[in-house]
C-alpha cells in the first residue's frame with residue numbers, strides 16, 4: 001500500500017543513498033568510520049540506519065543514550081558501539097555486560113567502571129576523552145596521562161580508545177582546528193612515551209572528516225554527512241553525497257475562501273481576494289515549527305504556509321499550484337519535479353541548523369524505508 005493511503009505525514013529514508021554516502025566518505029577519507037547514529041540516527045530511525053551501515057561495512061557506531069545501545073544489541077547488532085558521552089552511573093554495568101564501549105574522563109568514572117566490570121566479570125571497554133578545546137566533556141589536557149595510567153593499571157579496564165572532539169571544524173578559518181590537532185598530537189606523544197596509547201585514536205566529526213585530513217587518525221566519527229547533509233555552508237561536500245531523508249504529507253482539504261476570511265488561530269493571515277486554501281495534516285506536534293515563512297512543494301511548485309501552524313495541521317495558499325486535488329503529495333523536505341526544499345532551507349526559516357531540523361521530526365511521524 002502507498003504511504004499516502006495510510007499516513008497523514010511520514011518520513012521516507014533511502015537506505016541505498018545512505019550506503020552510497022558511506023562509500024563516498026570512505027573513499028574520500030580512506031579511514032574506517034564510526035557512524036554516529038545518536039538521536040535516533042539524526043531523526044532517520046537508528047535501527048534501519050545501523051543495519052544498512054553495517055551491511056555497508058561499518059564496524060563502529062556512536063550513540064548518546066544507553067537505551068539505543070540496549071535495543072541495538074537486542075536487534076542482533078554485533079558491531080562495536082561507543083557511548084559518546086555521559087552515562088548515568090547505574091547504567092554502567094548494563095553497558096559493560098552488553099559489550100558496549102564507554103567514554104570516561106574522570107577518576108570517578110574509572111572507579112565506577114572498575115566496580116561495574118567486576119560485577120559483570122568482564123573487563124570494561126573504555127575510551128578516554130580529552131578536551132582539546134571544545135570546552136564540553138573530557139579531561140583537561142594536563143590530566144590525560146595520569147588518567148590513562150590509572151585506567152590501564154586495572155585489569156578490569158581495557159583502554160581501547162583515546163579521543164577528543166572538534167569545536168570549529170565546520171568554519172572557514174582552520175586556526176582553531178589546527179590548535180586542537182596540535183594539542184591532541186601532543187597528548188598522543190605523551191601517552192605513547194609512557195606506553196599508554198590505546199589502539200583506536202579518533203578526533204574527526206563530519207567537518208573534520210571532509211575538510212581536515214590531519215584529524216583522521218585511525219577512525220573518523222561522521223554524523224550529519226552520512227545522512228547526506230552538509231555540516232555547514234562553509235564545508236565543501238564530496239560529489240555524489242545526497243540527502244537520505246524526505247518528509248512528506250498530503251493535501252487533506254481544499255477550500256475556496258471568500259475575501260477577508262481569516263485563516264488559523266489568531267487570524268494572522270486574512271485572504272485579500274477569493275483564495276484557494278489547502279490544509280496539510282502536519283503540525284508542531286510533528287516537529288513542524290510554529291513560525292512564519294514555511295514553504296512546501298505541491299505538484300512541483302512552491303506553496304507558502306499561511307496563518308499559524310496548529311498542533312496537527314497547517315494551511316497553505318494554493319494560488320499558482322496547477323490542478324490541486326485532495327490526496328496530492330506534499331513535500332516538506334525533499335524533491336518534487338524539479339523543485340527541492342532542503343533541510344538547510346528549512347533550517348534557515350527556523351533560524352537553526354539542519355541537524356536540529358531532522359532530529360526534531362516528531363516521534364509520531366512514521367519512518368518508512370522504501371526498497
Ligand SMILES: *Cc1c(COP(=O)(O)O)cnc(C)c1O
Nearest residue numbers: 036084165205206221222223224
Ligand atoms: C555528534 C558527534 C559527532 C558527529 O558530529 P557531526 O557534526 O554530525 O559529524 C562526532 N563525535 C561526537 C563526540 C559527537 O558528539
